[in-house]
Amino acid sequence: MDERLAAAASDCAARQLRFTDLRRDILALILQVDRPVTAYQLLEQLQQTRAKAAPPTVYRALEFLLEQHLIHRIERLNAFIACAESGMHMHPVQFLICLRCKAVTEMDDHTISDVVRRAAEAHHFRAEFSTVEVEGLCADCVLARAP
Structure with missing residues (x-):
């Protein structure tokens, strides 16, 4: 997991994108589980270390991670999963x-x-x-x- 987070941070830096601590934390939470996770499940987990975290905060971080192709949204489950491919690229x-x-x-x-x-x-x-x-x-x- 640390490898994937470091790669994401490096890729974001190369593109001059801000890979904030919050974005890193959300990606880390997604990488920790082997199942798709919903935004509200992420919020619950995040609030254990960031008591003031709110839904808009999580949704903005998820939007960034989706735009950078670090995660996928499983529409059927309304949940998110880490992209199995390394690198920040769109693929079928x-x-x-x-x-x-x-x-x-x-x-x-x-x-x-x-x-x-x-x-x-x-x-x-x-x-x-x-x-x-x-x-x-x-x-x-x-x-x-x-x-």
């Missing part, structure tokens, strides 16, 4: 969301991205970016349900 992404345990796996499958791009082009639409969210059961939950 697919998420596998477990309906049972809420685990999320990030993929960057170019085959899927290409299919989406070609389908968009067939409709005379130029896709700039795509996110695909697929719901189902992860391997552990499938095994747990097996007879």
